[in-house]
Amino acid sequence: MLEDEKITIKSMLPTNKEVQSTNHELILGRFKIILDNFSAYYSGKPAIKDISMKIKSNAVTAIIGPSGCGKTTLIRCFNRLHELISGATTSGRLLLDGENIYESGANPITIRRKIGMVFQKPNPFPTMSIYDNVAAGMKLNGVRDRRKLDEIVRRCLEMSALWDEVKDDLNKPGMSVSGGQQQRLCIARALATEPEVLCMDEPASALDPISTAKIEQLIDRLKQDYTIVIVTHNMQQAARVSDYTAFLYLGKLVEFGPTKQIFENPTEKLTEDYISGRFG
Amino acid sequence: MDLWLNKLTNLMQGMAELSENSVSTAIEAYLSDKNVVETIHNQSTELIMLQEEVSDLAVELLVRYQPVAADLRFIKACMEIAYGFARFGRYAYDIAQVRDQFGKLSDCDHSMVANTADEVKRMIRSSIKAFNDRDVKMAEDLRKTDDIVDSFYRQNIKRILEGQIEIKCAISAALILRYLERIADHAVYIGDLVKYIVSGEKAHL
Numbered sequence: 001m002l003e004d005e006k007i008t009i010k011s012m013l014p015t016n017k018e019v020q021s022t023n024h025e026l027i028l029g030r031f032k033i034i035l036d037n038f039s040a041y042y043s044g045k046p047a048i049k050d051i052s053m054k055i056k057s058n059a060v061t062a063i064i065g066p067s068g069c070g071k072t073t074l075i076r077c078f079n080r081l082h083e084l085i086s087g088a089t090t091s092g093r094l095l096l097d098g099e100n101i102y103e104s105g106a107n108p109i110t111i112r113r114k115i116g117m118v119f120q121k122p123n124p125f126p127t128m129s130i131y132d133n134v135a136a137g138m139k140l141n142g143v144r145d146r147r148k149l150d151e152i153v154r155r156c157l158e159m160s161a162l163w164d165e166v167k168d169d170l171n172k173p174g175m176s177v178s179g180g181q182q183q184r185l186c187i188a189r190a191l192a193t194e195p196e197v198l199c200m201d202e203p204a205s206a207l208d209p210i211s212t213a214k215i216e217q218l219i220d221r222l223k224q225d226y227t228i229v230i231v232t233h234n235m236q237q238a239a240r241v242s243d244y245t246a247f248l249y250l251g252k253l254v255e256f257g258p259t260k261q262i263f264e265n266p267t268e269k270l271t272e273d274y275i276s277g278r279f280g
Numbered sequence: 281m282d283l284w285l286n287k288l289t290n291l292m293q294g295m296a297e298l299s300e301n302s303v304s305t306a307i308e309a310y311l312s313d314k315n316v317v318e319t320i321h322n323q324s325t326e327l328i329m330l331q332e333e334v335s336d337l338a339v340e341l342l343v344r345y346q347p348v349a350a351d352l353r354f355i356k357a358c359m360e361i362a363y364g365f366a367r368f369g370r371y372a373y374d375i376a377q378v379r380d381q382f383g384k385l386s387d388c389d390h391s392m393v394a395n396t397a398d399e400v401k402r403m404i405r406s407s408i409k410a411f412n413d414r415d416v417k418m419a420e421d422l423r424k425t426d427d428i429v430d431s432f433y434r435q436n437i438k439r440i441l442e443g444q445i446e447i448k449c450a451i452s453a454a455l456i457l458r459y460l461e462r463i464a465d466h467a468v469y470i471g472d473l474v475k476y477i478v479s480g481e482k483a484h485l
Contacts, residue, residue: 235348236346239346239348263348263352264348264352264353265353265479266349272349272350275348275349276347276350
């Protein structure tokens, strides 16, 4: 009887190979981006210093820190925009879905398609219509089928909560709409290339409170389908929109954890001083 | 924001002083068979008004500064501690009402109330000192003293139920012991909030 039980229990346990496979899937499923001793440099001078952190899938991660701490540099590393600056280099590993995007042979174009970027200042293509702003990326990728393009443009504008406001004005210039609408247009444009991660560099800093609220609602909705990383100087915005917060100072990761914990009970004094405005 | 936080601290200290004074006055009056219901009623009302003032100030601070971390914990705790101080005042009024409603109680044996009252007054002082000094150790010790108060309460109620005490004395003592036991609980909650202010840890009741 005892022996039978042993056999039954043993047969229910996964093999070592199965355990490894499950762990692997868990790690890949839970974390979209993993930084492993990652550093970034400008002409040999470090701007990001030896950061290790795991960014969770389908969650919003806010990166906060004083000006010049490396926030923007860090998210520009996520889709290899950093290397476009002359003299800019990196070291360490940055994994997207478990693959090091800085490995030789990794295609930066493919990576940039997977990791979309929205910048501080809305920057629709000035000569293009609202429709073409969204469709531009798809057209560059060779999509010519008008029906398919219509479908994608509509879907992206709906996802960025802009469709109802511009559906009758799709041929108007992208620059003709308000600042808040332009920023949502840029988000729609970023979504059109079907990214998996959306990096936003202070996406609402130039917007009024109503447009800011719309962007924040949008971020909350988009995280169901995307992994979102947002750089912000606005502590309250970080507290409102993010699930996790990373505090950077002088290129180093000081603290990283659930947003509620960071804003209610941070572990590091430096974090406490920064978020409560008693820095230095 | 620091100026506003100082204002909040001053308000809290005012409440602490008044609530401690209310409870002491009510207990002393009971033990010396004096009617102070009007005085204590006024103090209790003032404490409720001060609690509202703390609440308004805290909300204003939240709206104006959107505080985080230690500031946020302090403001949140102040709102709850102010409620605790207001409860001290309310129970003091309840104690004073006993003498007012029951009339002369000088023939009663006050020893049961006196012993418990000493512990409870000590707890109030400790909770206030722990709050002012952010003394976590003192705040944590309040739970131990509360166990003593609870034990006194059970023993005394048992004694009352034995039926050897005259009915008027028995009911008045039972009521006052109950109010004291509740005051001790609120002192413990204040201690828990002091710990929350300092460490961010919440008490698991």
